[in-house]
Amino acid sequence: MPTPESAIIIGSGIGGPLCALALYRKQIPVCLYESRSSPETLGGAINLTPNAIRILAKFDLLPKLLSLGCSVTKLQFFSAHSGAALGTISFGSIEQYGFESLRVCRSDLQRVLLESIAEKGIEVRYNKKLVGVEEDAVGGEHITAVFSDGSKETADLLIGADGIHSTVRRSFVNPGCDATYSGICSAYGFASWDKVAKEGIEFDTTALAVGRKGSFLMSFCNPEKTRVFWAVVMAVAEGEVPEREDAGWRVRDEGRTKSEIVTRFDDSEKWRETVRTAVMAEDETFFFPVNELPAEGRWWRGRCVLIGDAAHAMPPQGQSIGLAFEDAVILARVLGEMKDEATVEERLRRYDELRRPRVAAARKEAAKSRESLKEVHWFVQWCREWLYWFFLAVFAKHSETAFMYDAEKEEV
Ligand SMILES: Cc1cc2nc3c(=O)[nH]c(=O)nc-3n(C[C@H](O)[C@H](O)[C@H](O)COP(=O)(O)OP(=O)(O)OC[C@H]3O[C@@H](n4cnc5c(N)ncnc54)[C@H](O)[C@@H]3O)c2cc1C
Numbered sequence: 001m002p003t004p005e006s007a008i009i010i011g012s013g014i015g016g017p018l019c020a021l022a023l024y025r026k027q028i029p030v031c032l033y034e035s036r037s038s039p040e041t042l043g044g045a046i047n048l049t050p051n052a053i054r055i056l057a058k059f060d061l062l063p064k065l066l067s068l069g070c071s072v073t074k075l076q077f078f079s080a081h082s083g084a085a086l087g088t089i090s091f092g093s094i095e096q097y098g099f100e101s102l103r104v105c106r107s108d109l110q111r112v113l114l115e116s117i118a119e120k121g122i123e124v125r126y127n128k129k130l131v132g133v134e135e136d137a138v139g140g141e142h143i144t145a146v147f148s149d150g151s152k153e154t155a156d157l158l159i160g161a162d163g164i165h166s167t168v169r170r171s172f173v174n175p176g177c178d179a180t181y182s183g184i185c186s187a188y189g190f191a192s193w194d195k196v197a198k199e200g201i202e203f204d205t206t207a208l209a210v211g212r213k214g215s216f217l218m219s220f221c222n223p224e225k226t227r228v229f230w231a232v233v234m235a236v237a238e239g240e241v242p243e244r245e246d247a248g249w250r251v252r253d254e255g256r257t258k259s260e261i262v263t264r265f266d267d268s269e270k271w272r273e274t275v276r277t278a279v280m281a282e283d284e285t286f287f288f289p290v291n292e293l294p295a296e297g298r299w300w301r302g303r304c305v306l307i308g309d310a311a312h313a314m315p316p317q318g319q320s321i322g323l324a325f326e327d328a329v330i331l332a333r334v335l336g337e338m339k340d341e342a343t344v345e346e347r348l349r350r351y352d353e354l355r356r357p358r359v360a361a362a363r364k365e366a367a368k369s370r371e372s373l374k375e376v377h378w379f380v381q382w383c384r385e386w387l388y389w390f391f392l393a394v395f396a397k398h399s400e401t402a403f404m405y406d407a408e409k410e411e412v
Helices: 015-025 050-058 062-066 108-120 166-173 254-262 271-281 320-337 342-374 378-386 389-404
Strands: 007-010 029-034 044-049 070-072 073-079 087-091 101-105 123-125 128-135 144-145 152-155 157-161 180-192 205-212 214-220 227-235 287-292 304-306
Touching: 007 015, 007 144, 007 152, 015 029, 015 108, 015 320, 029 152, 044 050, 044 214, 050 062, 050 101, 050 320, 050 389, 062 101, 062 108, 070 214, 087 389, 101 108, 108 123, 128 166, 128 378, 144 157, 157 180, 166 304, 180 342, 205 271, 205 378, 214 271, 227 254, 227 271, 227 304, 254 271, 320 342, 342 389, 378 389
Parallel strands: 007 029, 007 157, 029 123, 073 205, 157 304
Antiparallel strands: 044 101, 070 101, 073 087, 128 144, 144 152, 180 227, 180 287, 205 214, 214 227
């Protein structure tokens, strides 16, 4: 098959718009379909690592984003118990990787991506909830998206960028492959830095306080460093996950959830007040159980392919957005750069081959992080802290490989 002449993307979250830009560069006409009625404004401040920033720079999106977020060069680790500094790892460097990291609100990142696709005349159709996928015949030339309003759209290729609960995956690519609870919950919010107690707490841009009952991240998220984003990741037994409101990630009983978070860090002299004032500072806290997909799932079938969370959602390991961006770039490259005789199957197989090792490496980090979040006795925590230099050396090695990765340099 020559390069496809049309593509449908389901989902205009983060991976979808980036994929549209990558396909546009390969002159593949594309349209996005989104179930929501408008762009989502929910979400925390995400850290874009150098491998993700490298891609954003190629699409000329960096200047805008730099004016909205906070550049990050290191992640500083502290004991949530004693407050002692446990070590630092590089989170980016112009000399080493060409880029620093950037902490920016997810909603700002999404807005910048959507503005860029709008400038290029790429359309996003809202209120278009995909309910099914139809193939014309085995080895057929087209694929059709079916929407809840009864309408249908046909193209040469259908890309599922519809997130962790992907309908493209569940209805067509890998039926029965559902996300399951990972045992980890996360909560996040924002606070004005001037409202946070910071006696004895000193960090450059991003601090992670590791404790016996989870970890507490605090990071500036605007260029002026006046606003902090905080996030807690913690192990929570399945039966204890608080009830959520249907429409988003807010919890019903916010007061209880906030107190529960604060209690997890109350054996820490230095961090207790910082955690309390940050968590209590603003009204709204977002809380969500982290779900994940099995490692061996299918990522493509026929003329349909998955990218981002739809393919490989996993617990936090700092690379989810980078992986979605890389998927988008590699997919566009196999579609646009492989020789004309290559069939759609050969192209999507190559995409799969190229992406598995990166995703597997991230999954390994996610498994380690999950292990480290389980509640432990204070003595175990003490031993862990003593060995922290070793964990950080291993983590830094993995990060270095991930940060160096350049999706444009893969041989397609
Ligand atoms: C509201 C929201 C807030 C988030 N906040 C954070 C955060 O704070 N920190 C973090 O690390 N990660 C967050 N994530 C996840 C993170 O954005 C993803 O891991 C990452 O961006 C991968 O992006 P994606 O494009 O694969 O999926 P997503 O960003 O989840 O985008 C999927 C898109 O598909 C749309 N969609 C779903 N089903 C259908 C359907 N049937 N038909 C049409 N459209 C559909 C969704 O509405 C969504 O816009 C958030 C995701 C969402 C949706």
